[in-house]
Amino acid sequence: MRIVLCSQVKADFENVAADFGHDLFIFLLPPKFFASLVAYEGSSPGSKVHIRFNLPFPSDWISIIKSEQKDDEKYIFIDEGEKLPFGLKQWKHIHSIEKGKGNCTKITDDMNFSTGINILDFLMYPFLFLSFYPRKKLYKKYFEK
Numbered sequence: 588m589r590i591v592l593c594s595q596v597k598a599d600f601e602n603v604a605a606d607f608g609h610d611l612f613i614f615l616l617p618p619k620f621f622a623s624l625v626a627y628e629g630s631s632p633g634s635k636v637h638i639r640f641n642l643p644f645p646s647d648w649i650s651i652i653k654s655e656q657k658d659d660e661k662y663i664f665i666d667e668g669e670k671l672p673f674g675l676k677q678w679k680h681i682h683s684i685e686k687g688k689g690n691c692t693k694i695t696d697d698m699n700f701s702t703g704i705n706i707l708d709f710l711m712y713p714f715l716f717l718s719f720y721p722r723k724k725l726y727k728k729y730f731e732k
Contacts, residue, residue: 588699588700588701588708588709588711588712589697589698589699590696590697590698590700590712590715590716590719591695591696591697591698592695592696592719592720592722592723593693593694593695594693594694594695594696594722594723594726594727595691595692595693595694596691596692596694596726596727596730596731597690597691597727597730597731598690598691598692598730598731599690599692600660600662600684600685600686600687600692602730603684603692603694603730604662604684604692606729606730607630607662607682607684608629608630609627609629611729612624612627612636613627614725614729615722615725615729616638617718620641620642621640621642622638622639622640622641622642623638623639624637624638624639625637625638625639625647628652629652630652630655630664630682631652631655631664632652632653632654632655633651633652634651634652635649635650635651635652635669636649636650636651636652636666637649640672646672646673647670647672648668648670648671648672649668649669649670649671650666650667650668650669650678650680651666651667651669652664652665652666653665653666653667659686660685660686661683661684661686662683662684662685663681663682663683663684664682665679665681665682666678666680666682667679667680673711673714674702674707674711675700675701675702675711676701676702676703677699677700677701677703678698678699678700679698679699679700680696680697680698680699681695681696681697681698682694682695682696683695683697692730694726696719696722698715698719700715
């Protein structure tokens with residue numbers, strides 16, 4: 588199943604691409620009582636991102652960066668789940684940062700997931716959508732400072 592969220596920020600592409608790292612990741616995390624960052628190795632291929640969830644039950648989410656591409660107009664990196672919580676069997680997240688018109692940048696979170704059972708994918712969709720939807724406002728808050 589697929590979730591795509593697009594955000595536009597009033598910030599220079601080069602700055603947004605350069606700042607798409609550890610500090611932004613910490614900023615995007617849910618409150619510490621819910622989840623914490625165990626490891627963040629960056630967005631280059633082979634790097635690991637490890638989140639530990641405390642609620643609704645202790646679980647780990649480990650993703651590995653599979654690819655990264657950058658040019659003067661677009662920056663893309665892709666992570667895939669290695670160890671997933673909540674009954675997820677597959678996870679692929681394409682992070683895309685694109686130069687927009689003027690001083691704007693478009694950020695797209697394109698996520699594909701599967702529990703292995705179609706009906707469970709439909710039940711999981713609202714939870715994952717609502718987990719990532721706040722990024723639309725958080726990106727603006729972080730980059731438009």
